[in-house]
Amino acid sequence: MIKTILLKNRPEGKPSLSDFEFVNEESDLNIKEGELLLETTYVSVDPYLRGRMSAAKSYVPSFELNKPIQSGVIAKIIASKNKNFDVGDFVSGMLAWKTKQVSNGDGLLKVDGSKAPLSTYLGVLGMTGLTAYLGLEQIGKPKAGETLVVSGAAGAVGSVVGQIGKILGLTVIGIAGTDEKIEMLKNKFGFDAGINYNTSKDMTADIAKAAPNGVDIYFDNVGGPISDAVLFNINRFARMIICGAISVYNNKELPKSISVQPFLVKNSALMQGFIVSNYADKFPEAMKQLSTWLADGKLTYTETIVNGFDNIPQAFIDLFEGKNKGKMIVKI
Numbered sequence: 438m439i440k441t442i443l444l445k446n447r448p449e450g451k452p453s454l455s456d457f458e459f460v461n462e463e464s465d466l467n468i469k470e471g472e473l474l475l476e477t478t479y480v481s482v483d484p485y486l487r488g489r490m491s492a493a494k495s496y497v498p499s500f501e502l503n504k505p506i507q508s509g510v511i512a513k514i515i516a517s518k519n520k521n522f523d524v525g526d527f528v529s530g531m532l533a534w535k536t537k538q539v540s541n542g543d544g545l546l547k548v549d550g551s552k553a554p555l556s557t558y559l560g561v562l563g564m565t566g567l568t569a570y571l572g573l574e575q576i577g578k579p580k581a582g583e584t585l586v587v588s589g590a591a592g593a594v595g596s597v598v599g600q601i602g603k604i605l606g607l608t609v610i611g612i613a614g615t616d617e618k619i620e621m622l623k624n625k626f627g628f629d630a631g632i633n634y635n636t637s638k639d640m641t642a643d644i645a646k647a648a649p650n651g652v653d654i655y656f657d658n659v660g661g662p663i664s665d666a667v668l669f670n671i672n673r674f675a676r677m678i679i680c681g682a683i684s685v686y687n688n689k690e691l692p693k694s695i696s697v698q699p700f701l702v703k704n705s706a707l708m709q710g711f712i713v714s715n716y717a718d719k720f721p722e723a724m725k726q727l728s729t730w731l732a733d734g735k736l737t738y739t740e741t742i743v744n745g746f747d748n749i750p751q752a753f754i755d756l757f758e759g760k761n762k763g764k765m766i767v768k769i
């Protein structure tokens with residue numbers, strides 16, 4: 438039997454289980470010349486999928502209603518009529534939320550489970566690791582001795598950003614939603630300090646206390662009031678890397694934020710958004726660097742692994758409740 442998850446409704450505000458529909462098919466999948474049969478092993482759930490569930494125009498097309506949702510997937514090849522792929526190979530690619538599917542191989546990348554655990558190709562050695570490395574390097578232009586603040590710091594992107602900051606000799610301050618996450622940032626990932634935005638009474642003051650020399654680089658995963666508080670602490674020539682804005686993804690109305698322009702002018706500061714695919718030409722070099730740091734033990738990672746295909750929608754919804762530490766992945 439093949440199970441598929443379709444987008445049933447465009448979520449209004451926070452996504453709910455009723456926005457997804459499960460379909461079971463009894464049919465066998467046959468492959469033609471040039472095709473592969475894939476069995477899903479790991480599914481990545483990511484905050485950006487929320488944007489694709491809405492009808493609003495963005496950098497990637499919206500998901501269609503009553504069609505399978507897609508995300509980063511690791512799959513095993515269980516039948517092949519394509520000379521580039523053998524049965525037993527594992528691949529990563531943008532694939533449908535299906536237990537099995539047919540592909541012609543386009544866009545699939547072979548991954549080697551003997552070099553690193555397969556799930557890492559969705560996280561530290563996958564899209565989120567590349568986002569962390571390339572965003573920080575290309576826009577942040579970090580220099581040893583500077584101060585880096587990271588929001589969403591205990592998540593997939595943020596936990597890698599902070600560690601790279603430490604490798605490059607920065608003072609690193611992470612912002613996350615629980616005391617347990619703050620402990621993890623300091624003890625496991627080597628951050629210098631952490632701020633729990635859920636218990637802080639005054640984020641602007643707490644950032645000032647944690648960053649007495651001011652903030653030179655801000656890696657922004659969350660937007661909203663947390664990022665407003667960082668603005669009050671930026672230094673001259675600060676760089677603000679706008680990676681994501683999870684705190685406003687479920688908003689039904691336009692968020693009310695402070696005006697950034699006076700902060701940018703006064704500090705000659707840079708604020709730049711980016712999409713990791715902007716730097717696709719740098720993926721091989723970035724992968725090489727991340728793999729080397731990982732092999733040398735300079736970089737580590739954490740994953741929240743949820744078991745079972747049926748739990749994919751809930752794992753996605755849980756991202757907005759901060760239920761994950763590091764990369765949220767569903768194991769099939």
Ligand code: NDP
Pocket residue numbers: 483484485564565568589590591592593594595612613614615618658659663679680681682683684685711712713714756757758759760761762763764765
């Ligand atoms: P995470 O692993 O960081 O998971 C999401 C985390 O966001 C949660 O664990 C939670 O942690 C935090 N969060 C949820 N709601 C809020 C809120 N209202 N306010 C503050 N924090 C919140 O996800 P990723 O690392 O995959 O993604 C991080 C960001 O980067 C997202 O905004 C994503 O869209 C973006 N992104 C952008 C890319 C690009 O190319 N520009 C590529 C990949 C990701 P906590 O407990 O701390 O609240």
